[in-house]
Amino acid sequence: MTALLRYQAGLLLRSQRWLAPLLLYAAFLAVGVRAGEPVLGALGFSTAGLVPVTAWCVRICLTQEPAAARNVVAAAAGRSRAHLAALLTGTALPGLLGVLAVLGLTAIGDRRGVGAPAAAAAGLLATAACVLTGAAVGALTARPFLKAAGWSVAALVTGSLLALVTTGSPAKHALTALVTGARTTTAQLPWLACAGAVLLAAATAALACRATAHLE
Amino acid sequence: MRLERVGRRYGPRGPWVLREAVLDLPASALVRVVGTNGTGKSTLLRLVAGIDAPSEGRVTGRPPRTAYVPERFPVALPFTATDYLVHLGRVQGLGRATARARAGEWLERFGAAEHARTELAELSKGTGQKVAVAQALLADPDLLVLDEAWTGLDTTARAELDRAVRERVAAGGTAVFVDHDPRRLAGEADAVYEVHSGAVRAVPAAVREAPREPRVRITASGGKPLPEGLPGAPAAEPQDPDDATRPLVLTVDAAHSDALLAALLAASWHIHRLDSEGVRA
Known part of the structure; x- marks a missing residue:
């Protein structure tokens, strides 16, 4: 698996396809976050942006290889494992971004009434929830389920928005916890949302990895 | 497996x-x-x-x-x-x-x-x-x-x-x-x-098709009809019915090419060219 992850990460980094989602996320933060703003509110904003960014990144990793190169790797390592490696690589980069954003915003935000460790913990849990929900959206809206690029992108954007506003979505649950916390200046730790996102992402990954050898 | x-x-x-x-x-x-x-x-x-x-x-x-x-x-x-x-x-x-x-x-x-x-x-x-x-x-x-x-x-x-x-x-x-x-x-x-x-x-x-031996292609023409029972049973490309003087192309295994040539010459046929067929890199 390490070799597969290394290969996928090599593809992503050397092709410079990571740059576009990174810039999108940086622009999103630059527009929406001010220094000195209440920390939990800023964290709520920054983690929300991770849902579409992760979905996009996962889609990039799933589609960055030409089909024949994918077949070569699938024969060598197994199709499911190759698919899982792409999903993990696509999730890892936004995850890293999210962690950096949480640490940075906790440092520069207004922490009145909320301790820095509590704010960072709430932010990291919400980051995990949003990144994993975004990964699930990305996995469901790319191959093997949606192969045509147009439909795939449309579904990805719609899916990301729905994941942010639909009741029951782990991302929405985690963001609500942060936003409510900002109003009441108490950091609630969204454990439940995080656990839900882990289950959702694991189930989606299992489904996608199993389906890829059957549907393509 | x-x-x-x-x-x-x-x-x-x-x-x-x-x-x-x-x-x-x-x-x-x-x-x-x-x-x-x-x-x-x-x-x-x-x-x-x-x-x-x-x-x-x-x-x-x-x-x-x-x-x-x-x-x-x-x-x-x-x-x-x-x-x-x-x-x-x-x-x-x-x-x-x-x-x-x-x-x-x-x-x-x-x-x-x-x-x-x-x-x-x-x-x-x-x-x-x-x-x-x-x-x-x-x-x-x-x-x-x-x-x-x-x-x-x-x-x-x-x-x-x-x-x-x-x-x-x-x-x-x-x-x-x-x-x-x-x-x-x-x-x-x-x-x-x-x-x-x-x-x-x-x-x-x-x-299964056996590996083919190299074959020899003989381009020949003659006034008389082809003799019966040519050596090596060559494959003949059909002669043009409108033009009897157009050369006929006969293809035969290399092992029989000499005998076939002798038979054609014996029948007073004229040989235009000889080349090998089917062997490509």
């Missing part, structure tokens, strides 16, 4: 591309798959290589290491030839140093050593195919699946691939291949399977 009544269709309601395929792929065997284009040969190879899962039936006894060479290898990957091979070697379970050493060896064997540090995107089609072939041979696979892997290679690289496939089989591996050239590893295959409109059948050894 065995494919038991395996079928494949794309999508749950798609038409069947392949049905009821039964294949035996023992160790130390060279297996050829033949059939015309679009009959499901590539689909069968993808099932054998484990790239696609069968829609029905099952595959048992899959060996641990499988390698696959696609028909057309895309070079649109952001790696140098060596980096790509090292990645693939590691995916196949080799250590970094071993993968790097083997990558160098195989590029050398296929005469692409000077492209080791070239970006894949800058490689010619032929050199790209050499990289595709090298990745499959890096880690001594137990099952080697070649889908027209020879296409695009130069003559020396083709011969080298023939040798590499023989080595794999001699070392206990199984090699399954498709190639448009009937003389490719002719007579060496332990089993031949024919794919015809989605059905697979084993071709018995007795019916």
Whole structure:
């Protein structure tokens, strides 16, 4: 698996396809976050942006290889494992971004009434929830389920928005916890949302990895 | 390894591309798959290589290491030839140093050593195919699946691939291949399977086309009708009915060419030219 992850990460980094989602996320933060703003509110904003960014990144990793190169790797390592490696690589980069954003915003935000460790913990849990929900959206809206690029992108954007506003979505649950916390200046730790996102992402990954050898 | 009544269709309601395929792929065997284009040969190879899962039936006894060479290898990957091979070697379970050493060896064997540090995107089609072939041979696979892997290679690289496939089989591996050239590893295959409109059948050894000897083409013309019972039973291209003086082209096995020439000359025919047929690099 390490070799597969290394290969996928090599593809992503050397092709410079990571740059576009990174810039999108940086622009999103630059527009929406001010220094000195209440920390939990800023964290709520920054983690929300991770849902579409992760979905996009996962889609990039799933589609960055030409089909024949994918077949070569699938024969060598197994199709499911190759698919899982792409999903993990696509999730890892936004995850890293999210962690950096949480640490940075906790440092520069207004922490009145909320301790820095509590704010960072709430932010990291919400980051995990949003990144994993975004990964699930990305996995469901790319191959093997949606192969045509147009439909795939449309579904990805719609899916990301729905994941942010639909009741029951782990991302929405985690963001609500942060936003409510900002109003009441108490950091609630969204454990439940995080656990839900882990289950959702694991189930989606299992489904996608199993389906890829059957549907393509 | 065995494919038991395996079928494949794309999508749950798609038409069947392949049905009821039964294949035996023992160790130390060279297996050829033949059939015309679009009959499901590539689909069968993808099932054998484990790239696609069968829609029905099952595959048992899959060996641990499988390698696959696609028909057309895309070079649109952001790696140098060596980096790509090292990645693939590691995916196949080799250590970094071993993968790097083997990558160098195989590029050398296929005469692409000077492209080791070239970006894949800058490689010619032929050199790209050499990289595709090298990745499959890096880690001594137990099952080697070649889908027209020879296409695009130069003559020396083709011969080298023939040798590499023989080595794999001699070392206990199984090699399954498709190639448009009937003389490719002719007579060496332990089993031949024919794919015809989605059905697979084993071709018995007795019916397999024997490797053809070189044949000689004789272009001749004569006023008299051709003598009966010419030596070697030559194939004659039908004479133009409107123009009796147009030369006739007779094709015969090299072993009978002298006798046929003698017979034609004895019948006072005129020989225009002689050439050999069917032997191409």
